[in-house]
Amino acid sequence: MVRSGDDDQERVGGDSTEKAFEDEYVPPWQKQITLRAMVTGLILSVVFNFIVCKLNLTTGIIPSLNVAAGLLGFAGVRSWTAVIDKCGMLKQPFTRQENTVIQTCVVASSGIAFSSGTASYMLGMSPYVAAQADAGNTPNNTKKLAISWMLPYLFVVSFAGLFSIVALRKMMILKYKLTYPSGTATAYLINCFHTPKGAKLAKKQVGWLFKSFGCSFIFGAVQWLVKREEECGFDKLPTFGSKAYAKRFYFDFSPTYIGVGMLCPYMVNISLLIGAIISWAIMWPMIEAKEGDWYPANLGSSLHGIQGYRVFIAIATMLGDGLFHFGYMLVVTILSFRKKTSRQKDSSGEEGGEEGDEEKVRNEYFLKDRIPNWAAVGGYCAIIVISMIAVPFIFHSLKWYHILVAYLIAPILAFCNSYGSGLTDWSLASNYGKIAILAFSSWVGLENGGVIAGLASCGLMMSIVDSASGLMGDFKTGYLTLASPRSMFVSQLIGTAMGCIITPPIFWIFNSAYKLGDPEGPYPAPYGLVYRGIALLGVEGFGNLPKNCLKLSVWFFFAAVVINLLTQLLKKFETKYRIYRFIPSPMCMAIPFYLGGYFAIDMCLGSLILFGWQTYNKQKAKDFGSALASGLICGNSLWGIPEAVLALAGVKAPFCMKA
Numbered sequence: 001m002v003r004s005g006d007d008d009q010e011r012v013g014g015d016s017t018e019k020a021f022e023d024e025y026v027p028p029w030q031k032q033i034t035l036r037a038m039v040t041g042l043i044l045s046v047v048f049n050f051i052v053c054k055l056n057l058t059t060g061i062i063p064s065l066n067v068a069a070g071l072l073g074f075a076g077v078r079s080w081t082a083v084i085d086k087c088g089m090l091k092q093p094f095t096r097q098e099n100t101v102i103q104t105c106v107v108a109s110s111g112i113a114f115s116s117g118t119a120s121y122m123l124g125m126s127p128y129v130a131a132q133a134d135a136g137n138t139p140n141n142t143k144k145l146a147i148s149w150m151l152p153y154l155f156v157v158s159f160a161g162l163f164s165i166v167a168l169r170k171m172m173i174l175k176y177k178l179t180y181p182s183g184t185a186t187a188y189l190i191n192c193f194h195t196p197k198g199a200k201l202a203k204k205q206v207g208w209l210f211k212s213f214g215c216s217f218i219f220g221a222v223q224w225l226v227k228r229e230e231e232c233g234f235d236k237l238p239t240f241g242s243k244a245y246a247k248r249f250y251f252d253f254s255p256t257y258i259g260v261g262m263l264c265p266y267m268v269n270i271s272l273l274i275g276a277i278i279s280w281a282i283m284w285p286m287i288e289a290k291e292g293d294w295y296p297a298n299l300g301s302s303l304h305g306i307q308g309y310r311v312f313i314a315i316a317t318m319l320g321d322g323l324f325h326f327g328y329m330l331v332v333t334i335l336s337f338r339k340k341t342s343r344q345k346d347s348s349g350e351e352g353g354e355e356g357d358e359e360k361v362r363n364e365y366f367l368k369d370r371i372p373n374w375a376a377v378g379g380y381c382a383i384i385v386i387s388m389i390a391v392p393f394i395f396h397s398l399k400w401y402h403i404l405v406a407y408l409i410a411p412i413l414a415f416c417n418s419y420g421s422g423l424t425d426w427s428l429a430s431n432y433g434k435i436a437i438l439a440f441s442s443w444v445g446l447e448n449g450g451v452i453a454g455l456a457s458c459g460l461m462m463s464i465v466d467s468a469s470g471l472m473g474d475f476k477t478g479y480l481t482l483a484s485p486r487s488m489f490v491s492q493l494i495g496t497a498m499g500c501i502i503t504p505p506i507f508w509i510f511n512s513a514y515k516l517g518d519p520e521g522p523y524p525a526p527y528g529l530v531y532r533g534i535a536l537l538g539v540e541g542f543g544n545l546p547k548n549c550l551k552l553s554v555w556f557f558f559a560a561v562v563i564n565l566l567t568q569l570l571k572k573f574e575t576k577y578r579i580y581r582f583i584p585s586p587m588c589m590a591i592p593f594y595l596g597g598y599f600a601i602d603m604c605l606g607s608l609i610l611f612g613w614q615t616y617n618k619q620k621a622k623d624f625g626s627a628l629a630s631g632l633i634c635g636n637s638l639w640g641i642p643e644a645v646l647a648l649a650g651v652k653a654p655f656c657m658k659a
Helices: 035-058 066-086 096-115 127-133 147-157 160-164 166-175 181-193 196-225 242-246 255-263 266-288 306-347 350-354 357-368 373-394 400-424 429-444 450-481 485-513 526-540 549-573 586-590 598-616 618-638 640-648
Strands: none
Touching: 035 066, 035 096, 035 255, 035 485, 035 618, 035 640, 066 096, 066 181, 066 196, 066 618, 096 181, 096 450, 096 485, 127 526, 147 373, 147 450, 147 485, 160 166, 160 373, 160 400, 160 450, 160 485, 166 357, 166 373, 166 400, 166 450, 181 196, 181 450, 196 255, 196 618, 196 640, 255 598, 255 618, 266 306, 266 586, 266 598, 306 400, 306 429, 306 526, 306 549, 306 586, 357 450, 373 400, 373 450, 400 429, 400 450, 429 450, 429 526, 450 485, 450 526, 485 640, 549 586, 598 618, 618 640
């Protein structure tokens, strides 16, 4: 029997997921959000925020951490409840609904580390990054990064997305039955964890995760021991020769990016390597040969020199890729929306009679704890009013009417993004943010602080669009695990609040210990300069670009559009050989244009390890590959905490390893 908190009983027939849980007690929504769940969520939120922040500050490539969040949440609470149960003090068993709440809270919190823009639009406001861009380096177009304004700004803008489309949850999940692949996969894993067979596998996965975590953490410590000076360490070894090293082709011994490579699709990693070869092995040497002709000599990191080609060609490629996907997803959303609407009109309610018992049970629990529409609309309107008052105090170049326009447009974009991610698992939040930069920076103008206005509006738009799609994906997870929509919504609110509090201090640790945004440093944070470059395009146009930079940028913009168009056409019409799988991603190819190929080599090694493992033992690779990769990422990333503390204390490593 499936029982609710009020001890209602419902028989589940047939061989189904819910049949395995037919004797499981389903607690009411208030008991799904337990103290132990929130404590576990807080601890994991700190860990995952640190990981996301570090990844953002290095390459900006963030793999899906849902599996690790669900797995670690399961391991933490199951271990605790096992001990309490042996003492005879266990009052409430650990359920899959509680596991879902933990995962939702952690992912919502770590999502703030991404959408907060501490490594992108916020970093682009800093005087250090502005000095690299030269143009627009004026007091009203820069802002010193400080927790005193970052934390309240995040609190003001990060919750709006949760209220923007929550009223559409029934339509998205029940009426149109959107897949939300990540949400569905997470639900599948959580359901598996809580079956007897799945629990045994989960314990083994936790073992793999902690073993790889320990090895990765220890290796991070070993790497620090031999890095007394900037030119020392494993990452300074010319593994492919000095000439390749000068072109940023080397293996930097990063367990983090080996793990990321194991989690990312093969074509993502290959695209990164292709982009590094095209740029650093072919294009940049050719352009550098034009120094003194195309651009003045000895400009260093100025955007008027070679750095300008690296940044603006990357921006053009990303914009081409982003605008194509924006248009494509808009078309897909409209066509799918119309098709589903007409299908439902034709069926005239006949689908309801074909519902299986499993779907009836899930629908019952999903509709049971309603979130009032007046609460959603009222919450969003309250946030608009607060933002119109508070944000102009933080960013003087943004006026109340700019903010009002952004909040009126945002729900439409949030719906498009949420619907699109439900169909394809693509979230285009960063692309909507880039469009906002161009629109608002151009509207405000350079003299009135248009660079800061554009970057701040990017944060507002990105936060709303990203959190809205994340919430709807979590509703799908909750639907498939019988977790209450109300508990999902509340855990999202709690996780978002955690992220707003945790992210600024973690960023401050990095910002105090290292020079963030230095292209030659350990944390180049490439998107800081990229996002500022987009804002400069908005306020100044293309007049200040180096010679022939605009022509090359236009070519790469259209190349990105053509590559994506070709990929979609092959997906639709070519089925036998599936050639589209071997077409690289323009967005991924653009990332190494600024950074080089060292991290792409790490990630390709991760793909190679996973491929070899799958060839040797496919089932074992499937069961434990994600756990191993997550451990590598967590261990090496968390070594960054003591490393940053040592850097702040002025402690230097005892040894120096040089080639």
